[in-house]
Amino acid sequence: MPSADDVKLRRNVALRFASYVTCLGLLTGLGLFFYAGMRDAASWGAFVLATVAVLVGLVWFVGSTLRSSSKNRHPRAAADSHSAAAEPAVNAAAGAKDMSGDDDVDYLTALRHEFRTPLNAVLGFSDVLLSGIDGEVNESQREDLEIIRASGIRLKLLVDSALDLSHLADDHLSLNADRIDVRELVARVAAEAGQLWSNKRSANCILPEEPCITRADESRLRRCILVLADFLATDHRDADIELSLARSGAHLAIEITAGASDQLSFDALPTTAEVLASEEASEIRRWPVAVTAEVISRHEGSLYHGNAPSRFLVRLPVQGAT
Structure with missing residues (x-):
């Protein structure tokens, strides 16, 4: 019977192998794209679809591994049916369950790291090439690089949201909260939104002069606002996206608006429970919003949505500037 350490080692080996294969595929695709003449729309579309298919397959593989490991995990010690009492057996079962939950949390943490490492490499080298450090790029090359960077940002959003969805399903999501000035966060989201849309669109940003301090997980909150902005941009492709921040009493109000738009593609905000229970393909686009x-x-905040124009409103508690 394999020990818990053996099971965990095999899972991590499988995770690393699958992640490195994905990284190799992405970098090979980039090499073919730039050096093998694959510059037509059909080749680029095939590369993007293949990349998405590989990542979806990898997420499925990891989920299957987790489910399989959970089903096949054995208790650390078997109770002697002739001498063990009922209470120790119950305690042993509860301990095994807690260990299983801790293993899954560690595994998902490792998964987040292994996914983000190749994605950060793709994004980092795209930025290097766009900066001209390795030589000037022409307009056609710049456009190609911006598409690659945008696809990397979108994949990173999906991967982080998917992993958080797994944490939420097991009630193991923990925030790395710290005091932040939300003005800087919203300004950064506006800049990242332009990159996400390959600089073919931009997000206007309206910020107050006074500090807007709250306690939050900066990376997760930034991703949340970017997800909402991208959802509006996808729902209303011709609308101008605007981000605004204001202080309202004891709360900060972050509003993401699609100008000259009618209504959102849903009547009520989706929930993670609905997304996990649904078997409809249409839910795939909605689950980042649910997360x-x-x-x-x-974050002890609230998310609202409205129509005419389509918009999202995020309310967060204010903390003192000192």
Whole structure:
């Protein structure tokens, strides 16, 4: 019977192998794209679809491994049916369950790291090439690089949201909260939104002069606002996206608006429970919003939506500037 350490080692080996294969595929695709003449729209579309398919397959593989490990995990010690009492057996079962939950949390933490390492490499080298450090790029090359960077940002959003969805399903999501000035966060989201949309669109940003301090997990909150902005941009492709921040009493109000738009593609905010229970393909586009709503709730905040124009409103508690 394999020990818990053996099971965990095999899972991590499988995780690393799958992650490195994904990284190799991404870098090979980039090499073919730039050096093998694959510059037509059909080749680029095939590369993007293949990349998405590989990542979806990898997420499925990891989920299957987790489920399989959970089903096949054995208790550390078997109770002697002739001498063991009922209470120790119950305690042993509870301990094994807690160990299983801790192993899954560690595994998902490792998964987040292994996924983000190749994605950060793709984004980092795209930025290097766009900066001209390795030589000037022409307009056609710049456009290609911006598409690669945008696809990397979108994949990173999906991967982080998917892993948070797994944490939420097991009720193991923990925030790395710290005091932040939300003005800087919103300004950074506006800049990242332009990169996400390959600089073909931009997000206007309206910020107050006074500090807007709150306690939050900066990376997760930034991702949440970017997810909402991208959802509006996808829902209303011709609308101008605007981010605004204001202080309202004891709360900070972050509003993401799609100008000259009618209404959102849903009547009510999706929940993680609905997303996990649904078997409809249409839910795939909505689950990052569901994760976003739950993450904002974990910040003791609230997420609202409205129409005419389509918009999202995030309310967070204010903390003193000192």
